Amino acid sequence: MKAYYFDNVEGDQRLPHFDSALPPVSQSDLAKYGVLYWHIPIDQDGNWEQAIDQIAAERSYKNRDIINVSKTGLGDLYESKIKSFFEEHMHEDEEIRYILDGAGFFDVRSPQKDEWIRVHVDQGDLLVLPAGIYHRFTLDEGDYIKAMRLFKDEPKWTPYNRSADTDANQHRVTYLQTFAA
Template identity: 45%
Template sequence: MVRAWFMDNETTDQRLEHHLNPPEFLNLNELFNNTGVEHFKINIATFQTDGVLEKIRKDRGYSYEDEIICSKECLQDYENKLKSFFTEHLHTDEEIRLVIDGSGYFDVRNGKDDRWIRVEVISGDMIVIPSGIYHRFTLDGKNYIRAKRYFVGEPVWMPYNRPSDDLQCRKDYLKKLETGFAAV
């Protein structure tokens, strides 16, 4: 079961494990209602043959896939890449990750008061971060994650660091915060 909780506004490297006993957890419905972030549990042992992931990809139009491994041994320019992943940013497209192995944290801003919500992801977690939401990523103390990345059409890799409130995707996201999110 994925865990999500409100955290402080710490700006240092969050790979430190000082948030393991957070005071205020959110369930998946609260996470979705506060942020629009969706979660799917995928069986890693059978995901290539059971049809569950294929149905999600078809329903949501995910036509492109690749894989990333974040570790000191596998990621070129490891320290700088992690710093860039941890810089608060948004994208014009959804960010979709399926964790195959390892673990890490996605931090997303809640809509009401701009507080950080930390979402722990482990093997089998598929997370969909909506376009226009400010977020960041970091590894946990294991310093390893292997994940599939999915996109609608050709991938758009461009992060827009905060502030980027003038982008249309941000305006659209804020409107959804007011009117409510609808799961696809």
């Protein structure tokens, strides 16, 4: 995992958009915004599965599925899905992703300065975004990611695109009360 401030330069969203003049973002900086991270290498012995099961039990994740985001995996829906994933949105639940293969970028909004922080994730990275945080996702130049999604309840993925209504959503308000101080 590598995290840094997004450079906001126009261009392909799949490019790194890294500017070395901007300060780096550490794992502890991300935690101040409620973003949690673990690196759990995938091994042949299945130790990674035990580690995921342990975190799932500790955090009350009861369900999981696998998503394959690629041209092959999504077929005719690929372009529309990639576009919708990159729309700034929030969820009323945590977004939990364990990367099994491939790589991509999660961009999260810092609540204090309203700036994008780009988080590059690849195989073995587990990222948890808190309910109410504005974020977006895109693949990197590899155009492929296979991820395990974990859920506290029944699997669902309901995005609420950023708007005045979403700003007033109770999950967003609670997020700001908790992490924008």
